[in-house]
Amino acid sequence: MQAQVARTSIGISRLHDGRRLLRAVLPALSLALIILAIWALNPRAISYFGLTLMLSLAVPVALATVGQMMVMAVNDLDLSIGSFVGLVGCVTATWLRDEPVIGVLILVGLVLAYMLVGALIHLRNLPSIVVTLGMFFVWQGLAILVLPKPGGHAPDWLHGLMAVKTPWVPFPIVAALVIGIVAYVGLMRTSYGVILRGAGGNPVAVSRAGWSLLRGKMIMFGLAGFCGVLAGMALIGLTTSADANLANGYTLLSIAGVILGGGEFVGGRVSPIGAVIGALTLTLAGSLLNFMHISPDWQVAGQGAILIVVLAARTLINRAGVSA
């Protein structure tokens, strides 16, 4: 790609930049289109109250998506994050409320377990989809053992935190902004963030330069686990009670969110801000279908269709570039 740019004239390289820009704004554009459509159907929905309501579940989804993005940045895929978020929810609604010290220890242990999974995948050179698919069942089993029947209660402080009313801008948007910016600065703007992404982009080069790939993978999986813990806690703060299967759908949602946000499967190409925008888009898609009076049966299809449309748009942009 770079060699191609170097060889071509300035005019074409400007076109190339335009294409990159278009690709970069595509996630934001799709989100804007959805908000616009909701506004057209029901202008009152785009208000402080309406957005708070529509976007409340976006916070845990965005956190899970950023977690998934960490794993995808090192060329792996985490199919276990959905049941992991569910397990964290169960721990939050039981241990963390009743025995905060033990609760915190369990959650720290879970993050360490995530790091071990990353280490295992790296050391034995295992396909991450198989290992994390196995972990999906491990987390789900543990969740059922922690909380055999739906129930439990969110700690009061957590419920209070998720119900906070921020001035002017609804809380979910503020939270999404904070998540996006923290992940962006950490991963895209720090020197170690570059190394971590490099572990996905060009592992050979990174390891020849003397950096430990094992440590990189463990850190990224650990960060994914940390995001998963935050997602589970945020989810319980919203729903106030837990269920082992509460968040199983988060696996697919988080992968879709990363891809919608411009992330790629290989090569350490990820976009934290994009991932958060992707999560918001998927959350709002449900509300849009509601306003269009489309039966809830088609909610999932709506998310699938948005994914397909955005990917089609991205392909078109890429092809336009190739033919130019």
Added chain:
Amino acid sequence: MTGSRIKLLVQPVFSQPWLWSFVGAVSVWIAAITYTGGYGAGGMVSATIALAAFSAIVGIAQMFVVTLGPGNVDLSLPANIGLASAVAMKVMGGDDSMIAAGLAAAIASGVGIGLANYLLIRLLRIPPIIATLSASFVIQSIGISYGRGLQVKPPPGFAAATSDQVGGISLLAIAAVAFSVLIGLVLHRTAFGRSVAAIGQNARAARLAGIPVERVRLMTYALSGGLGGLCGALLAGYFRGSSLDIGNEYLLTSIAVVVIGGTSVAGGKANVTGVWGASLFLVMLLTMLNTFGVSAGVRLLVTGLVIIAVIVAAGGPRNTR
């Protein structure tokens, strides 16, 4: 391991990874009947073989797709199975004379899904994981909408055919084994089967060698979809009715039996026998845990850990994700 001495004698056989899944299935069975004191040993085998047939059919579907090379996986199988089970029951309408039509409709629905998957991959140039994932979102909705309030029982003849036994072995399993032999021939003795493996080993080399790569990929996804559809119809017969989440457990199962059975996740190397061994092993494992009377949580936990343990023991192939 007592196997080490034998291993030297029959090295070529024992170096086959699929053999261990059969060994695993038998050991798990022995553990289970030791617990019950020999009670229900035969029944356990019958039940396991019957259920393993479903895993094997879905596993073979997934095996073909995985063999196409890194990144190829069909995540739409569970949604496909759910929809096909509803289609089959609706078309059969509880009438014995419509069994063939219902099966054909279910397979057609599956093949259609496979074609749609391929078109998404080809036209949007997206990784198969994302293509089949987006497709499964859409299929789930179609299934919910189509199957709403559907409570059609399978025709009596069909229900019997899926659960009848000959000498303790389910008819369905016998048919599935015969079918697997056929699949084995397709895989190892036909141009199509060899092409699938060749593409998985090196897609570029395969293309340069004149293999119609895109046509083979199209046929593979269609085959996977069709087998998923067939399995959906059979499951609806076996469980006496369709359900949208009838296929949910087959996402993990299909990938697990492929990997445990010795098919390379990196593609290019398929193993039908191994899919059967792994299916028997996994179903027997669940049967054993049920015999022990453990809770659902422990069952899930053990299943997950066993899958990870097997893949760790088998070691990782290179160039995978």
